[in-house]
Each structure stands twice: as structure tokens, then as C-alpha cells.
Amino acid sequence: MNPSFHLRVQLPRADFSLDVDVRLPAHGITAVYGVSGSGKTSVLRAVAGLEPHARGRVALADQVWQDDAQGICLPTHQRAVGYVFQEASLFDHLDVQGNLNFGLHRSAGQQHTLDAAIALLGIGALLKRRVQQLSGGERQRVAIARALATQPALLLLDEPLAALDAARRQDILPWLEKLRDELQLPMLYVTHAMDEVARLADTVLLMHQGRVQAVGPVSAVLTGSDSAWMLGEDVGALLDAHVQALDAAWHLAQVDFDGGAMWLRDSGLALGQRVRLRVLARDVSINLHPATGTSIQNHVPGVVQSITPDHHPSQVLVRLACGPSVLVARVTARAVHELGLSVGQAVWAQVKSVALVK
DSSP states (O other), rough: OEEEEEEEEEEEEEEEEEEEEEEEESEEEEOOOOESSSSSSHHHHHHHHHHHHHHHHHEEETTTEEGGGGEEEOOGGGSSSSEHHHHHHOTTTSBHHHHHHHHHHHHTTTTTHHHHHHHHTTTTTTTSSBGGOOOOOOOOOHHHHHHHTTOEEEEEEEEETTTHHHHHHHHHHHHHHHHHHOOOOOEEEEHHHHHHHHOOSSSEEEEEEEEEEEEEHHHHHHHHHGGGGHGGGGEEEEEEEEEEEEETTEEEEEETTTEEEEEEESOOOOTTTTTEEEEEGGGGGEEESSOOOOOOOOEEEEEEEEEEOOOSSSSSEEEEEEEEEEEEEEHHHHHHHHHTTTTTEEEEESSSOOOOOO
């Protein structure tokens, strides 16, 4: 059995209460997603032992950090967590090396661990710089390296990109992907940005008013009917695919996934490269027959899996099984009626737009 991370936390307050009971995989990135005030940061603080009134159980595999039934509640410094805040929180009077050494010495970490983090995050050339000379993205990479120097069993990241502009966010996202792919370190990643969830997450935990609304593999949650009301315009499919062909004349790439294939803009892709695609429900329409005479290039056969009401009575969400993969179409209820759509019916999905997120 794969190790898991068990989190059962209750945190009552006069103006807000947190009530969470989930078991998460102890690997990859779990995105904790929700609007401001939904309890995302409170979850991280409870895991780190920073909420003195939190009650419940926090355990990573065989490491039990809190269990009220057994009278266990370790203080923060005894929990094997690294914490990266929204603001990098570096010491301005120290250079980069001094900030990293501070984290190393406080945790009795190993120099080789810090050296590996420096190499992994590409900050070797920054070690002699003062904090004031760093860009926002560089500051966060230093903060992450400092957290990794403590040799944590779990890395907590609280909206690490929220304070960065769009260009800096795009700079640091590949480094976060590298952390996920190379470290094999479980991470809880708080965000309110769905593009970060789509690009980084393996698992997603949807929060609303201190409660868990949905939890599971990111592709399943983003296509699930239970979470549609929370996701709004972000409802759609995530597809793992690989580059099957390149059309140099038209600067296009064909990507294959389990259940079909699509063309998208070639942004320097290589044959055989693994990619992740995001197809929003608003960009999918449905035909009863293969389409002809249309500018839409991507047509995927599928079977109607479910038809569920959307957040507005004029619309419905139609889930299409395309082999083992799922696409979602947001269409009007009138269109469903006029087409005579029903569960089990064979149809064609027309995909007007597909985004490469990885």
C-alpha cells in the first residue's frame, strides 16, 4: 500500500470554522484550491503546527505530528515540514548564501542537501547577491531552497506565485515542475489560480468555507459534476498526451492521448515529448456526425457519459467518454433537446481551442 498523508483538523473560531478530514497521497503535488477565505492557508498552518487551537490528527505515513486521541501534538520545530510563504521572507541584511546558511544551521541540515537544492533551483550564480538585488522569482527560488535545506518530509507552499507578475510567474513555474519531477517530495500547494493547478497538480483538494468540496486526481476533479459550481469557467479536461507528429509547413503539432488526437500550435515541441493539455468545457461543442466544411480542426469521437445541470438553467454540462479519457462540453439545454442527446449515445466532440499547460 502506498504511504498516505492523513489530515483530520477542526479549527473553531468565532467568524470561521475549519473542518477537514482527508487522506492524500504522500507523493507529488496536492493543490489546495479555493477562493480567498475558504480555509486554504489555515490547512497549511494546522499541518505545520502554527494553529494552537487546531484539533484532530496530522500524520504523514508513520510520522504522527498530532493525534489528540493519543495526546500527541508536536511543536512546529519538531515537524518535518518546510514552509514557503507568499512573500519570500528573506533577511535583507544577509546575502543569498547567508539566508541559506541560516536555514541550514537552524535545522541542523546537511550541506550536501543545501548544495543539491541550490543546483536543482539554479541559484548558484546568486549566492553573493544581496536580497535587494533579486527579482521576485529569484527571491522565491531562494526561499524554496532554504526550506529544502531543512530536509523536510513534506513541503508546504502558500501561494508562492501570488506576489509575482505574470512574467515572473512563468519564469518560476518550470522550477516548480522540476521540484515535483525530481525530488519525489510530497507537497501541499495553496493557490487560487486554476492555471497553476492545471500545470502542477497531481491531486487537488477543493475548499469552500472551511469544508472540503471535492478531492482526488486533478483530471477527475476538474471534470466532475460535484465541483462544477465551484470551478465555473474553469470546468474542463486535463489530458496527458505525447507529441505524435509535427507539421513544419503550418507550425502545428499533433498530440495523441488515450482516446484520440488533436492538433495544436507548435511551440518548439519534440517528437515523443510528454505534454499535458487543458480543454475547457466552453471550447467544446457536439455534433451527431463527423463535421465537414468547418474551420475547427479537432474532432474526437466519444460517447455521452452524463448530462448534468450547470450553474445557469440555460446551460448543461455534457461529459463525453473518449476511450478512457473524458471531455466536457458546456452547451445550452435547448441544444441538448434539439439534438436529442442521451446517455450512451455516440457523438463527435468539436474542440475549438486546446491549451498546452506542460
